[in-house]
Amino acid sequence: MNGRLTVNFFELIAKDDTTAARAGILHTDHGDVETPIFMPVGTQGTVKTLSPDELLENSVQIILANTYHLYLRPGDDLIREFGGLHRFTSWPRPILTDSGGYQVFSLADLRKLSPDGVRFQSHLDGSHHIFTPEKVIEIERNLGADVMMVLDECTPYPCSFEYAQQSNQLTLEWAERCREHFEKVANPHGYRQFLFGIVQGSTYPEVRQVSLNQLIKLDFDGYAIGGLAVGEPKESMLEISKFCAEQLPKDKPHYLMGVGKPEDLVDAIALGIDMFDCVIPTRNGRNGTVFTWQGRLVIKNAIYRDDPRPIDEQCDCYACRKFSRAYIRHLFQAGEILAPRLATLHNIHFYMELVHRAREAILESRYPEFANDFYRQYHLENKDSVLTA
Amino acid sequence: MNGRLTVNFFELIAKDDTTAARAGILHTDHGDVETPIFMPVGTQGTVKTLSPDELLENSVQIILANTYHLYLRPGDDLIREFGGLHRFTSWPRPILTDSGGYQVFSLADLRKLSPDGVRFQSHLDGSHHIFTPEKVIEIERNLGADVMMVLDECTPYPCSFEYAQQSNQLTLEWAERCREHFEKVANPHGYRQFLFGIVQGSTYPEVRQVSLNQLIKLDFDGYAIGGLAVGEPKESMLEISKFCAEQLPKDKPHYLMGVGKPEDLVDAIALGIDMFDCVIPTRNGRNGTVFTWQGRLVIKNAIYRDDPRPIDEQCDCYACRKFSRAYIRHLFQAGEILAPRLATLHNIHFYMELVHRAREAILESRYPEFANDFYRQYHLENKDSVLTA
Numbered sequence A, B: 001m002n003g004r005l006t007v008n009f010f011e012l013i014a015k016d017d018t019t020a021a022r023a024g025i026l027h028t029d030h031g032d033v034e035t036p037i038f039m040p041v042g043t044q045g046t047v048k049t050l051s052p053d054e055l056l057e058n059s060v061q062i063i064l065a066n067t068y069h070l071y072l073r074p075g076d077d078l079i080r081e082f083g084g085l086h087r088f089t090s091w092p093r094p095i096l097t098d099s100g101g102y103q104v105f106s107l108a109d110l111r112k113l114s115p116d117g118v119r120f121q122s123h124l125d126g127s128h129h130i131f132t133p134e135k136v137i138e139i140e141r142n143l144g145a146d147v148m149m150v151l152d153e154c155t156p157y158p159c160s161f162e163y164a165q166q167s168n169q170l171t172l173e174w175a176e177r178c179r180e181h182f183e184k185v186a187n188p189h190g191y192r193q194f195l196f197g198i199v200q201g202s203t204y205p206e207v208r209q210v211s212l213n214q215l216i217k218l219d220f221d222g223y224a225i226g227g228l229a230v231g232e233p234k235e236s237m238l239e240i241s242k243f244c245a246e247q248l249p250k251d252k253p254h255y256l257m258g259v260g261k262p263e264d265l266v267d268a269i270a271l272g273i274d275m276f277d278c279v280i281p282t283r284n285g286r287n288g289t290v291f292t293w294q295g296r297l298v299i300k301n302a303i304y305r306d307d308p309r310p311i312d313e314q315c316d317c318y319a320c321r322k323f324s325r326a327y328i329r330h331l332f333q334a335g336e337i338l339a340p341r342l343a344t345l346h347n348i349h350f351y352m353e354l355v356h357r358a359r360e361a362i363l364e365s366r367y368p369e370f371a372n373d374f375y376r377q378y379h380l381e382n383k384d385s386v387l388t389a
Helices: A052-057 A067-072 A076-081 A085-089 A101-106 A133-143 A161-184 A205-217 A234-247 A262-270 A280-286 A318-322 A325-333 A338-363 A367-377 B052-057 B067-072 B076-081 B085-089 B101-106 B133-143 B161-184 B205-217 B234-247 B262-270 B280-286 B318-322 B325-333 B338-363 B367-377
Strands: A010-015 A022-028 A031-035 A037-039 A063-065 A095-097 A109-113 A118-121 A128-131 A147-149 A194-199 A222-225 A254-256 A275-277 A289-292 A295-298 B010-015 B022-028 B031-035 B037-039 B063-065 B095-097 B109-114 B117-121 B128-131 B147-149 B194-199 B222-225 B254-256 B275-277 B289-292 B295-298
Touching (some): A022 A338, A031 A037, A063 A067, A076 A085, A095 A133, A194 A205, A234 A262, A262 A367, A280 A289, A318 A338, B010 B338, B037 B338, B063 B067, B067 B128, B076 B085, B128 B133, B133 B147, B234 B254, B280 B289, B280 B338
Parallel strands (some): A037 A275
Antiparallel strands (some): A118 A128, B022 B031, B109 B117, B117 B128
């Protein structure tokens, strides 16, 4: 599918004996990514509050950036001129860009959907724009991410069977047009880019099946499961993920978009998911919620006023090596920027450690024990549905 | 003046031949500080946007923290319990605390000044408090800074001769009470703390003279020149600084409070000032103004939209090694926290490099050449009076 096929993109390394969990490697021209992997969200070309060096120090292997945001500001033309996102942002490792579809439907004003594409007004300045499948491919080529996503409509939850079906037809047409245009337009930056299809169909297995059949025929480099983590019950999320993951090609990476909480990752990895992205570790961190192996902790709470312990005594991130809960709480109370920095840093470290431990468990074929150990320690405060990205 | 006098606090190393510029060392139990020095402001126990490690990486030797803020939140009792500010904040090098007087007069509500001290209401929650000279010494002992400042009234500019005189009398009485109480109350943390007197007297040499005579008699570990950088013309600031610096003991450090712009530091060092603090590098950084050897630069301006150069091509800070003006401008436009982080980091690096180069010039007795070189390169956009802290 790409010019330089000397190294296959996805390499499957191991499979757990009793679950569908897989360990693999994504080979990109910006380095390898060990799966299962979590991708921190860097919407506007920066993972909020963190520097690229901090991401590297905390074993981040690939980040996600948002096509919609970067197209509007600073513009994909400018980023192309700077040699692509890696050079512009000084992030040397792989990047994945979404297609912008999700943001057009959640952020932009006055959207108008047509078979050709979607017209919208910028949420920043009201300017008029259109995203067609072809346009989005060109933008993503300019941005230069290692992994590009096709333009799709992410259906809201709940949505009717009819809506899911119709929307899926459009998404499939767009996927085909993206696939074709991807072949026509080269990467201006020279290195390899890969294109993922996105399975839609809401919570309807029949619609998901149509999506799967058609997308698999188009032979993408990888497959995402979209339209989940949008408010549906966790059971539906896992059920649909399982339904899709079982049918997706085994030799291609499987990416569950917008998921999720630590426990969601543990569950979805068991179903054969290889890649995740979610704003939870960064957004929650900025709001003062941090993750530990014992569960979530709201560091701003008064009970931490004089707590000399680190966020997590088992953690060796910079925040935990250097600072007490009392100091971090003080920083949040005082509105200091170091507060969201330290909480985000810790959360990203925690997520990377979580997928790393999951991978180790898969390589040793003891994923169920790993998941049981995780659940035994991890205190679930509530049974909320997975937060949306 | 202190228990362990095995090492003198201030050591004068060199004097420039043609100016009054001096190079010295402050010996503290948290390490040495090479003067002339700039002290970044860490009001609430953090230099805004930066981590302690970033301060260390950028050669910061001593930071300032605000007694008023830390007394109100999280409380000097809590910080004492944690072993003092160094341990609480994870900053291993020296710290100076102001007396809180300046903030009481600029931030607190319903201030009531009496010979005993100053009553005020917290700007945070309206709670009632009183700062007496004795109380402030006890708070600063609890905070555990290496250098403590006496309680004073920083006169506003302009103020009448009579007001300056009266205020100065009160400030001198307070200085004496601080000096006495400092001897009575030990440091709960064990290590040495030093106490500085603060010369007041507004822009009136006669009043400054009274202040100088009295404070020198009290034999403080160091002397600050207060009541400047509050809106007076730069000429007055330099004139009064010169008047004071010439009469201050040569074997004690001289600290010009709240100053200032890079050019102010260059000028005041020539008058014999050893220590500076100011919010300019941090506050301006957060607002998108950065300092270069060619002058100030407003990085948010549209002309930097596609500028591939670093902030300063002569600078080797992390921001300049890794990022373009275009990217940093984008981060400011997008409201990303990495923007104020990088701009602040660069500015602190610039200020530390400035005082380092000044010190080198003094050691080689070529301070006038250094100052001329600085002014030849540095573009002064306007002749504003020095910004207040």
